[in-house]
Amino acid sequence: MKKPNNPIAAVDMGIFRFDGERLSVFLVELLHGSFRGRLALPGARLAAEESMEDAALRVYREAGGDTPCFIEQVYTFSAVDRDPRSRAIATAYMAFPPDGCPPFQPCSKYARGAWYDVFTVRDLAYDHEQISRVCRQRIAAKLNYTTIALLLLPEEFTLTEMQTLYELCSGEQFDKRNFRKKIKSMNIIVETGRQRSGRKARPAMLYRAKRRSMELVSLFR
Amino acid sequence: MKKPNNPIAAVDMGIFRFDGERLSVFLVELLHGSFRGRLALPGARLAAEESMEDAALRVYREAGGDTPCFIEQVYTFSAVDRDPRSRAIATAYMAFPPDGCPPFQPCSKYARGAWYDVFTVRDLAYDHEQISRVCRQRIAAKLNYTTIALLLLPEEFTLTEMQTLYELCSGEQFDKRNFRKKIKSMNIIVETGRQRSGRKARPAMLYRAKRRSMELVSLFR
DNA sequence: ACAAAAGTGTTCTCGCTACACCCATGC
């Protein structure tokens, strides 16, 4: 019959941010284990009196964050050989830090941590490249029917930045006039009245989210 | 610090079918444990050398099925008190049996099994009512952007049956002419040429899926 | 002055919505 050898339950966390130009994920360098020295998503074993959601928030803090402005369970990965040391299943979460939070400083269980472009990361530990890809796909999907973009963008953003986020995640280009018309007609953003200058071109209008929560809306496709 | 007390990993399986009138879920009566005598989704602990997907297929067979025509991971449930006996996390899967499969006969670990209307089931064991609801929501969501309906419908079906499925899951009514026009324009079904008679009204044309796999398409909303 | 990015409107097409009556069968 089945062996009662119980796998370890763990949480792995994809922390994503968008700075107006690039979508990045926060990776840490592992200090121990067979993947020592490799980059990985922050993660932890599930503790006894802790739900996955609790564990996910703990992992987020161990990575150096305080309170995310968004967190969501993504998928559970359970391939038998995904951890060469011991049988482990990992439930992946993704989270976005709020705008203006201090730089992430991971706790001592990691060598260091830094942000990496989501579309070019390679050679992650475990199956974390796959996990990162699934998170990306989830973000891309949710851009089309929620206001998740407003949680990923900084508090004040330009419409060009917003369009860049959509284009990066969908892999296709949009017409500038149609994009702006669509977004403006949706009643989800307001002009701040302020402008962003300092770039070597005409300053852009800054906008902010009307509501800072993820809502279901019909956007593209 | 965290206690290394490792939770049990389990799979719970929502098996759904649609008979043309009602969406049903297969439930078993538990023989053991604190929920003895109660109805529950089929489930099992994850075995040592088995991925979640393997375990899900095993649970499907233990429930009396052979090979599902659709299976998908839905969500992982991990509330600390979801199992009063022991700390357990459950990854929920949903599956649909193929049309014409023999009636389900669950294995000896259950007292019996039967199909129950998804919208009226009550008093399930553990958090299985919640799991069943999340599966339902997943089905409702996927009806709008995939051809999952064709996997839930019998091999030959009428357009009225298909419309009933959409109406039950979405909770709203559709115009018959518009629904048929939309479905026919999508190039996903073909007429069989056969009709369904025996009802006390005009016989209905029977259709079948052009392809028997779930594809991404834009349908409603 | 020129390079760089911001900003802006109109036309056309196609898909969605609303809507009502006749048809084939069982009883």
Add this chain to the structure above:
DNA sequence: GCATGGGTGTAGCGAGAACACTTTTGT
């Protein structure tokens, strides 16, 4: 013959797609 559910078409409207030039700033 009547009750039941099956089947069909059209007109109007709104949303999405295609498309190019002017404006404002930095250097």
